[in-house]
Amino acid sequence: MIEFRNNIRAAWERTTCEDHSNGRPAYRNYHRTVADLAAFYGSPMQRTALAFVILSPTNSLMGNLRSLATCLYAHEGGIGHEHFNVSGYGRWKVRAMDALAGRVRPRHIKGPKIVAFYDNVMRHDASTRVCVDGHMICIASGRDMTMIEAQAWSRTLGYAAVLRMIEREVKLLAMHVDMPPSAVQAILWSARKREKSVRANEWPKNRSIPPEDVRLFPVKANAE
Numbered sequence: 001m002i003e004f005r006n007n008i009r010a011a012w013e014r015t016t017c018e019d020h021s022n023g024r025p026a027y028r029n030y031h032r033t034v035a036d037l038a039a040f041y042g043s044p045m046q047r048t049a050l051a052f053v054i055l056s057p058t059n060s061l062m063g064n065l066r067s068l069a070t071c072l073y074a075h076e077g078g079i080g081h082e083h084f085n086v087s088g089y090g091r092w093k094v095r096a097m098d099a100l101a102g103r104v105r106p107r108h109i110k111g112p113k114i115v116a117f118y119d120n121v122m123r124h125d126a127s128t129r130v131c132v133d134g135h136m137i138c139i140a141s142g143r144d145m146t147m148i149e150a151q152a153w154s155r156t157l158g159y160a161a162v163l164r165m166i167e168r169e170v171k172l173l174a175m176h177v178d179m180p181p182s183a184v185q186a187i188l189w190s191a192r193k194r195e196k197s198v199r200a201n202e203w204p205k206n207r208s209i210p211p212e213d214v215r216l217f218p219v220k221a222n223a224e
Helices: 002-013 017-023 026-041 045-054 061-077 090-100 112-126 134-141 147-157 159-177 181-195
Strands: none
Touching (some): 045 090, 112 159, 134 159, 134 181
C-alpha cells in the first residue's frame, strides 16, 4: 500500500539523532540485559528471553523487565505464581513461568508480533523480522490512535495483511538506509514515542541494565 510507504518514509525523515541513539542499539541492549538476568538467576537464555517477550503485551519496558526479574526470582526459589503479581496481564505471568520451566517453547508462540520480538531480542542485528506493534501501525497508517484502537483499525483491513505490508515497507526502507530491519523499526518506535510524549524512554541510552538495578515486584514473605 503506497500510503503505508509514504507515511513510513515521512516518519523516518523526522527522526532525530536522539531517536537513532535510542533505537539503533535497542535490541542489542535488550539481549544483553536479558542475558545478564538469565545468568544472575541461573536460567537458560532461550527460556528467559521467551518469558520476557511473553510478558510484553500492554507492558512498559521497565515494567516488562521487573516482571521478568520477579518471575525469575520466583522460579529459582520454587515460589508459585499465585504468590506475586506482575505488571501487564496476569495470564502472561503464568505462561512466562511455564516458559522458564521449559513447558512453553519458542515453537509454541504464534502471534507475529511476539515471534518477531523474540527473534529480535535473541538475534538483534542478525534478525530479519520486524516487530509490528500499535506504534508501527499508527506510523504506517498516519493515524493518531491508542494501541487498542490501532489493533482494531488494522483488523478492519485484515490484521495479517496489514502486518505483512508494514513489515515489507520497513524492510525496503532498511535496505535503502543500510540498517537491520529491527533497528529501523526501533528507531521509528522511539521517534513516535518522542513525538507523542508517550512515556519517556525508560531504558538507559547505549547500555544494558545490571540485574541488581532491576527492582522486583513484591513477593509474599511466607511464599517460600
